[in-house]
Structure formats: C-alpha cells, structure tokens
Amino acid sequence: MIRNRLTGLGPPMVVGVAGLGLWEGIVWGFGIREFLLPRPSSIMDRLSENWPMLRQAGWETGRIAVSGLVAGIVAGVLLALVTTRFRTLNEGLTPLAVAVNATPIVALAPIFNAWFGITGTLSNQAVVVAIVFFPVFINTARGLTEVHPDELELMRSYAAGEWTILREVRIPNALPFFANALRVVAPLSVIAAIVAEYFGGPQNRIGNIITSSAAFARYDVAWAAIAVASAVGLGLFAAALLLERVSMPWRLVDGGSENHNTPGREK
Amino acid sequence: MSQPVASEVAVVVSGVHKVFNVDSADEVTALSDIDLTIGAGEFVSLIGPSGCGKSTLLRLIGDLLTPSVGEVTVFGKPAHAARLDQDYGMVFQHAGLFDWRRVAANIELPLELRGWSRVDRAARSAEMLELVRLPEFGGHYPRQLSGGMQQRVSIARALSFQPKLLLMDEPFGALDEMTREHMQLELLRIWRETGTTVVFVTHSVSESTFLSSRVVVLSARPGRIHSIVDVDLGDRTDDTREDPAFFAKATEVREALRGRGGAR
Ligand SMILES: Nc1ncnc2c1ncn2[C@@H]1O[C@H](COP(=O)(O)OP(=O)(O)OP(=O)(O)O)[C@@H](O)[C@H]1O
Ligand SMILES: [Mg+2]
Numbered sequence: 086m087i088r089n090r091l092t093g094l095g096p097p098m099v100v101g102v103a104g105l106g107l108w109e110g111i112v113w114g115f116g117i118r119e120f121l122l123p124r125p126s127s128i129m130d131r132l133s134e135n136w137p138m139l140r141q142a143g144w145e146t147g148r149i150a151v152s153g154l155v156a157g158i159v160a161g162v163l164l165a166l167v168t169t170r171f172r173t174l175n176e177g178l179t180p181l182a183v184a185v186n187a188t189p190i191v192a193l194a195p196i197f198n199a200w201f202g203i204t205g206t207l208s209n210q211a212v213v214v215a216i217v218f219f220p221v222f223i224n225t226a227r228g229l230t231e232v233h234p235d236e237l238e239l240m241r242s243y244a245a246g247e248w249t250i251l252r253e254v255r256i257p258n259a260l261p262f263f264a265n266a267l268r269v270v271a272p273l274s275v276i277a278a279i280v281a282e283y284f285g286g287p288q289n290r291i292g293n294i295i296t297s298s299a300a301f302a303r304y305d306v307a308w309a310a311i312a313v314a315s316a317v318g319l320g321l322f323a324a325a326l327l328l329e330r331v332s333m334p335w336r337l338v339d340g341g342s343e344n345h346n347t348p349g350r351e352k
Numbered sequence: 353m354s355q356p357v358a359s360e361v362a363v364v365v366s367g368v369h370k371v372f373n374v375d376s377a378d379e380v381t382a383l384s385d386i387d388l389t390i391g392a393g394e395f396v397s398l399i400g401p402s403g404c405g406k407s408t409l410l411r412l413i414g415d416l417l418t419p420s421v422g423e424v425t426v427f428g429k430p431a432h433a434a435r436l437d438q439d440y441g442m443v444f445q446h447a448g449l450f451d452w453r454r455v456a457a458n459i460e461l462p463l464e465l466r467g468w469s470r471v472d473r474a475a476r477s478a479e480m481l482e483l484v485r486l487p488e489f490g491g492h493y494p495r496q497l498s499g500g501m502q503q504r505v506s507i508a509r510a511l512s513f514q515p516k517l518l519l520m521d522e523p524f525g526a527l528d529e530m531t532r533e534h535m536q537l538e539l540l541r542i543w544r545e546t547g548t549t550v551v552f553v554t555h556s557v558s559e560s561t562f563l564s565s566r567v568v569v570l571s572a573r574p575g576r577i578h579s580i581v582d583v584d585l586g587d588r589t590d591d592t593r594e595d596p597a598f599f600a601k602a603t604e605v606r607e608a609l610r611g612r613g614g615a616r
Contacts, residue, residue, distance in 0.1 A: 238411075239448050242441075249465065338492075338493050
C-alpha cells in the first residue's frame, strides 16, 4: 500500500519536472520578456534572494489559513451535529447553506475589513472561516443524515438511543464525507487567505507581497511568493490526505463491496 | 393448525393489517388479517412468494414497523416494550455490517451496547466466529469478505447475545449448499441447546421443512396466511434430508404454496 503510494508519486513528478523544463525552454526559446513570464530558474533565484522575507510571509499567511481552517471546520462540524439532532433545522438550513456556498464569498473581503478592522489579521481570518465553513457544514451534515435505513433499523433493534446512533453510525458514516470536504477546503484556505490579504491586513504577507511586487513590476518576486503559497497549499492538502488515511483504516483495505452511500474512494 | 399448548407464549400477532403509504397513490396493503401465535421454544418458518409480506411481518414482530390495525405481543409485552428490553436478535435480509468495524467488532456491537467487558466480548466473538466457520476473519473488515461470509457474520452478531427470540430474514440465502446445510444444523443445535424461539423467513420449501416445527405459508396481494403446516420429524440430522417423511412434508408445504392465493 505504502509502496503503491510512493510509486504513484513517480508519474506526476516526471510530468512536473518536464513541465518546468518546457516552461523554461519556451520562455527562453521565444524570448518572452521576463516581466510577462519569468523563467522557473529566475523565480528560484528570487526565491533564494528573498528567502527570509518570503519564508516569514509564508509562515504568517499559513497561520491565517490554518487558524481560519480550524475555526471553520470546528464551526461547520458543530453546526452539522446540531442540525442532525433537529431535523427541521437541518431541512431549513442545508438548502440555504448550499445556496450561500455557491456565491463568491471572497467578494466579502473588503466588507470584512470594515467589520473586523483593516490592520489586524481578524478580517483575513474571517474570510477563511467563511470560505471553509460552508463545504464542511454541507458535507458533514449529509454524511450524518444519509445513513442507510438498514443500519438505523439494526440500531433500533438494539433499542439504541439517538446518542448511541450518533456515535456508532452517524459519525463514522460522515467521516468520508468530511474527508472529501477537507480535501477541498485545506488548499482553499490558502487561496482565501491570500485574496483577503490583497484587500488589507498587516504588511509582509504573501498576498500583499504579490500585489506590491506586481505594482513595482517585480513579477519575478510575485511569482516567487506564489511558489511559496503553492507549497503551503500543497502541504495542507497533504495533511488532509494523511488525516483521511489514519482516521479511516477500513477504506485502505482492498475489497470488492464498495459501500452504498459513501462518496467514492480515490484509488 | 394446532396452536402450541398453553405453555409460555413468545409471539402473538392478532388481527394485524399493514398498509404502506396510506392515502397516497402508491398505497400497498402488505399484510391483512394476520393471526399467529408462536409458542416459546418453537421454530417457525414463514414462506411465501416474493413481496407477500414476510419481511414486513418479521419487522412488525420486532417493532421496527407498527401495524396499521391489530397488535403484536412478544413475551406477553407489547412488541415495543420487548424491543426496548432487547428481547430479540434480528438477522436482516441484507447483512448490514458496519464498514468501519472489523468483523469481530461487528459481532461485539450488541454486547458493547449491553455493557459487556472487553474480555467477555472478545471471548464471545471468537466463539461465534468459530460457530459460523470464520475463525480467522475476526481482524478483517467486512468489505474484505464475500457476501455469504458477511451474512454469516451478521448471523453471529444476532446470536452473540443469545436472545430469547431470533428473527431471521432469509439468513442463508447467500450461502452455498454445503455451508447452508452446515449452518442449518448449527442453528438447530443452538435452538435446541438454548431453547430460543426462532421465526425464520425463507424462500426454500426444503429449508423450511427441514428446520421448522411449523411452516406458515403466506399468499400474496394482500399477504395473508394461507395455511400452517405442522412438521413433526423429530431431531433433524443430515439423514433427515433423505427421509421419505421429510419429502412427504416438503410436498405438503409445496402444495400449500401452490394452492389458491399463491401469487401470479
Ligand atoms: N417501507 C415500505 N414502504 C412501502 N411499501 C413497502 C415497504 N416495505 C414493504 N413494502 C411493500 O410491502 C409488500 C411486502 O414487502 P416485504 O418486503 O414484506 O415482502 P417479502 O415477502 O419479504 O418479499 P421478499 O421475499 O422479496 O423479500 C411489498 O409489496 C412491498 O412493496
Ligand atoms: Mg423480504
């Protein structure tokens, strides 16, 4: 299994390196000017030149993303648990959440600045929370409620109460749904943090390094900041995958009978 | 149509009708006029064409459904009270194992809910796995098992807490002939040793004849009791399957199934 994972990393690595090579070659071969599209090698140079600043910025933006991510997950899961308990609340809230989730929530960033202050990190974190909350809530609530009727019948035959059913059936049933949401929101939290930083918040974060570098036509520095942000996003995505693996060992085993109501398992 | 002599009564179904989706376009009368008394310690099979309401009757006894008319008593209590007292174990038509629990942990679930200690649970699930001939599979996840193996685990789960009443919905349907015959004998052994009452749904004439003391033959649309065949073949062994008396009874059940009121 582990070996499969590692060999699975091979092809994307090869394609990635080849892609960078192609990029380098095209920029060089066609003489594309560096401020339009810098070569990967010059991005690497800017990265190492500005490493202390970029590392610090990546760290700070990462903190915004992770703190907002955690808060959004906690809020989403808690509300999902509450709505599962009260069916009418669930029926009223879920369609609403689905609708809100379909709106461009990042557009709220400037408004959050007015609400939570433009100098602190709070308004940036609020954007991340707002982005993370809805997918987590919607998916977790689905996983908690879309339990196979046979499983509920079995628990009723044991005279199990709602609390026991929640613990023994609903929560394990919701784990794969939650994991799917996590895979989406983990990298999304970094995007949300950066977009929020475009509009305000403390200086020297990935977001405002990108905007100010671009303003001074230092696109190569902007690209270096984007590279750092990508690394942070990939790191969070990898953490989400890892969490998924350790929390659901039964999904790792090979087996023919795919469960009825759980979202597809990635191979 | 003899009713068991006054001794303790396990299940009484009286004047039961069950209608699904009342007052809507797809209203279905699943069962009508069901009267059935099952004595404690009896082994009763329900047989009838697909859709005649066998599973529905079993669910009514288990208080997983409530009758539209009539009432169901289990061990002298309303079915609802019996369910809350966890008086019965049920094997569903679909194995219904929890994906996230290993096989042994699935078997131990009802024991866990009854507050058994870890050690007792482990001992019992090992014993049950032995019984259903899956001793080496306790550590597997259900999805690593075939359908028939999963069904055996679900039987082990229902037997694990030795309920006074076993409700089984086509439990051996997914098993191969050899395993099925083995499980039939094991079930009869458990039934004799524990004195439990069994209500057993099946499609198979020979299975119902081999296992039961009475076979309840249902007819379809609406589901009614067509007739009840008493089967008195003494203690069953593998030889019973070749006994002329067994064939005679099986023929009687088959005739009843074909009788008027049979579906289609
Ligand atoms: N929950 C339900 N809602 C509506 N109709 C139902 C429901 N459960 C059963 N029925 C209907 O009741 C009738 C009896 O169903 P039931 O499952 O009891 O049949 P069965 O004898 O167990 O059939 P099979 O042998 O195929 O398992 C069928 O017509 C079915 O469509
Ligand atoms: Mg059925």
